[in-house]
Amino acid sequence: MIHETEVAGIIENSLFLIGAGFSRGAGCLTSVQMFEDLKKKIFEESSQILSPVQKETLKFLISCLKYHSEWRTMETENNFKFAPNIEELALLIRRVRNRENFLPYPITGNWADKLVQLESQYATEPESNGNLFDSLEIILKKLLKDEWLALPGNDSLDYMKPLMEFLKAYSDEAFRLDIFSLNYDTVIERFFEAEGEIPWRGFSNGQWAHIEPDQENDPGARINLYKLHGSVDWVRLADMDTWELSKLDDTRDSDGKQELSDNIDEKHNPYIIFGQGTKSFSVEPFFSMIHHFNSSLKSANKRYFFVIGYSFFDPYINNLLFNAVRGFKKLIIVNPSFAPESLFEIDDKTGWPRSDEHSFFRARYKQGCNKGDLTDFMREIQKNSFYSELPEFNFLTVSAENIEYIPLTAESFIEHFFSDRGELLKRYIDGFEVQRQDEEPF
Structure with a gap:
């Protein structure tokens, strides 16, 4: 007892x-399962969530992550197996967008020309909206919220x-x-x-x-x-306050004029x-x-x-x-x-x-x-x-x-x-x- x-x-x-x-x-889904599901979406003709240039960009980035995972595995003399996941992809997208120096091979060097080319192509797409890599991050967050972490019951x-x-x-x-x-x-x-x-x-x-x-x-x-x-x-508003999304319904600002939900920062939603x-x-x-x-x-x-x-x-x-x-x-x-x-x-x-x-x-x-x-x-x-x-x-x-x-x-x-x-x-x-x-x- x-x-x-x-x-x-x-x-x-x-x-x-x-x-x-x-x-x-x-x-x-786990981060590895999310990564595998995203790969499937790249080749689904019925999928409307990704544009042609976004698909081409993801194929390139995913291939580079695969290369880097194998390289890291071999650096341990094959004792430990590393596999890419969705968090690694998100990190890579952010680093490319910010033009950071901490990039895995083979993205560095002449391979960077491929990224510049893809950005130019994305700018000409009819439904492009802003930066290519910003758009990819928004898509990943949408998939997290609507599919990968949705609870069936x-x-x-x-x-x-x-x-x-x-x-x-x-x-x-x-x-x-x-x-x-x-x-x-x-x-x-x-x-x-x-x-x-x-x-x-x-x-x-x-x-x-x-x-x-x-x-x-x-x-x-x-x-x-x-x-x-x-x-x-959770969402962040334009004034930097953090809210539970469900509680923003019928909630107005301090002047009582505008719904707080109108002030959601979409980059943080x-x-x-x-x-x-x-x-x-x-x-x-x-x-x-x-x-x-x-x-x-x-x-x-x-x-x-x-x-x-x-x-x-x-x-x-x-x-x-x-x-x-x-x-x-x-x-x-x-x-x-x-x-x-x-x-x-x-x-x-x-x-x-x-x-x-x-x-x-x-x-x-x-x-x-x-x-x-x-x-x-x-x-x-x-x-x-x-x-x-x-x-x-x-x-x-x-x-x-x-x-x-x-x-x-x-x-x-x-x-x-x-x-x-x-x-x-x-x-x-x-x-x-x-x-x-x-x-x-x-």
Whole structure:
């Protein structure tokens, strides 16, 4: 039997960071799946979303990303496989548009003439509107919002029911679940709102307010949801204010004359930080959220960082994690397809690493492999100049002793660790707490 106060302590000591893999069970596409779907759209004759020049440009950029991924793979002596994704494409589009120097081969050199030619051709298209690369970024955001992250129905969110049942089982406890999300989708919000549990996202009456939960007006809320990179249902107005799109209906400006929805900045509809690279911004709400994330990681109370469905291809987030995971803090990676397959015993049916049910579903390593090999994989990401402009400043590794790897999907993790009032979660954390108290008795 789990004592409620013990569970409250576990939640207070834990932080949850979720990536794209968390939403895969709801039907949302991962960044690699988005990339593959975009490739299909290039060759669909019935697709009206892309013009001929836009298709030709994407074929060129995608080919360059393929080249660069293979090059990065070979640079690791073929030990780690890299594959392009939609975030990398968005980053490349932005860098080309801004004429940055950080471009992968073979775009640099004489290949740049191809880009100039495509821009000139786009300007002559009947329906061209502005810059070619601006138009591509707008199309990607539209696909994110209308197709790739669209939710088919509430039934697709049922995999989160054990989490809701867990919260209801401890309804008398005052703990709040801290969830930091790298996703743009509204999976978390849709599920919990349908259950009558509205997560705190930092908005008051639809407008961005502040990080701290509104305890006075909503003291019973159980979830703090911080979307570090924005959301498909956020927009930025011309005056730089951030709003939830659904709350702009029938909302007028301070003079009561104009609908606020008329002032949406279409470049920031939705308002998201899209594409890898530097994601440190001194504008709200992103600045407050990333600062709060870093403060939470460093807090002495937060000892267990559950990282679910995140691929670790964002060095900026990695730096914050690696810098915080010290001493007795644990980085608990939950992802069935994380890291090279060559390190693990692979399940023939799923193609994912086998997990040991009798050892809290920890990954089974091949003979001669261990958690230290995971840090080598992370180091390769941190050293790569494509993922960050200043890789020499990145934290290159985290101690293997601080890493735990559970090769489960988000759906399986929630089912196993939050069912039965969180029995497995408690026993899992108990093991670390016993070890910590043995080594630090005072």
